[in-house]
Amino acid sequence: MKVGFLGFGEVASTLSGWFKDAGVEVYTSLENRSVKTQVLAEDCGVNTCKDNKTLAEISDILISAVTPAEAVNVAREVGKHVKGIYVDVNNISPGTAKEALGYIENGKTVDAAIIGGIKKEGIQVQIVASGSYAEQFSSLNQYGLNIKVISPDLGKAKTLKMLRSSYTKGVSALLFESLYLAYQMGLDEEFMKCLESTECPGFRESTLSRVKNSAYHAERKSQEMEEVLKFIEDYSKLELTDEDECLSMIKATGEFFKYISNKIELDEKPNYKELFESFKSKN
Numbered sequence: 001m002k003v004g005f006l007g008f009g010e011v012a013s014t015l016s017g018w019f020k021d022a023g024v025e026v027y028t029s030l031e032n033r034s035v036k037t038q039v040l041a042e043d044c045g046v047n048t049c050k051d052n053k054t055l056a057e058i059s060d061i062l063i064s065a066v067t068p069a070e071a072v073n074v075a076r077e078v079g080k081h082v083k084g085i086y087v088d089v090n091n092i093s094p095g096t097a098k099e100a101l102g103y104i105e106n107g108k109t110v111d112a113a114i115i116g117g118i119k120k121e122g123i124q125v126q127i128v129a130s131g132s133y134a135e136q137f138s139s140l141n142q143y144g145l146n147i148k149v150i151s152p153d154l155g156k157a158k159t160l161k162m163l164r165s166s167y168t169k170g171v172s173a174l175l176f177e178s179l180y181l182a183y184q185m186g187l188d189e190e191f192m193k194c195l196e197s198t199e200c201p202g203f204r205e206s207t208l209s210r211v212k213n214s215a216y217h218a219e220r221k222s223q224e225m226e227e228v229l230k231f232i233e234d235y236s237k238l239e240l241t242d243e244d245e246c247l248s249m250i251k252a253t254g255e256f257f258k259y260i261s262n263k264i265e266l267d268e269k270p271n272y273k274e275l276f277e278s279f280k281s282k283n
């Protein structure tokens with residue numbers, strides 16, 4: 001079994017480690033990739049192809065794990081060359097996924113979505129999949145993956161992911177802003193204790209992780225929110241009568257991540273106090 005990765009970032013490097021241990025041959029291409037990606041791929045000891053087209057030709061399962069903004073471009077680039085099954089795991093709207101998967105000429109496509117953070121949850125992270133080739137993709141469960149096929153219809157997995165993203169990113173945006181305000185007022189510790197007393201166990205840890213990740217992955221999250229907004233726009237055209245009234249929270253979340261991604265660029269995850277200090281200095 002040969003599994004190819006288009007893009008070799010957090011998703012590909014995490015999954016490829018497990019695949020290799022299970023005896024799966026893992027491939028990627030480093031043509032035109034950044035130094036960061038090249039170092040990651042070398043550290044993982046992954047096999048390399050000279051370009052994405054060759055990668056598409058040799059892979060039994062080709063997984064697109066690029067960035068949301070590149071999902072269509074990369075599908076267009078390899079579309080004619082895919083021989084096996086093409087799986088898109090990018091956080092993109094069902095409409096964008098339809099456009100990307102439409103370029104895969106053999107039609108063996110899977111719409112998939114990673115539910116949760118892969119770094120934190122590892123191989124057991126839940127992956128939902130839909131489309132008529134989703135069952136074949138789920139054969140990777142024999143190597144320890146946790147793929148759940150939810151529908152034979154393309155688009156259902158991305159739809160579920162968009163709904164989840166609008167919720168999780170909305171909560172992260174609200175926590176970031178509330179804690180930032182509390183920090184500026186010298187009440188951050190008391191604020192955390194106050195929330196912890198009524199919220200669920202593990203609340204502090206998950207809040208700090210959400211705040212740091214909101215800043216560290218701001219660019220990617222902003223792109224993901226663009227996709228959520230696109231999804232809502234597409235849906236509104238079909239079903240909703242008054243989009244503006246119904247969806248103000250989700251739109252505000254999109255604006256929040258766009259703002260943060262323009263303000264902050266981090267090479268490593270700082271603690272929240274350092275993060276807020278650097279944020280304050282840029283305001």
Ligand SMILES: NC(=O)c1ccc[n+]([C@@H]2O[C@H](COP(=O)([O-])OP(=O)(O)OC[C@H]3O[C@@H](n4cnc5c(N)ncnc54)[C@H](OP(=O)(O)O)[C@@H]3O)[C@@H](O)[C@H]2O)c1
Pocket residue numbers: 006007008009010011012032033034035036037064065066067068070073074089090091113114115116117118119220224
């Ligand atoms: N990380 C997660 O836990 C998670 C969870 C759910 C969904 N996702 C989705 O999964 C996808 C990948 O996420 P990630 O966290 O692995 O992202 P990442 O760490 O930012 O890595 C993205 C990778 O894609 C490469 N890339 C960009 N454009 C490309 C192109 N045209 N051709 C080939 N490679 C290209 C990047 O290379 P360069 O360094 O050269 O730019 C980098 O290696 C995203 O769409 C994200 O929304 C991620």
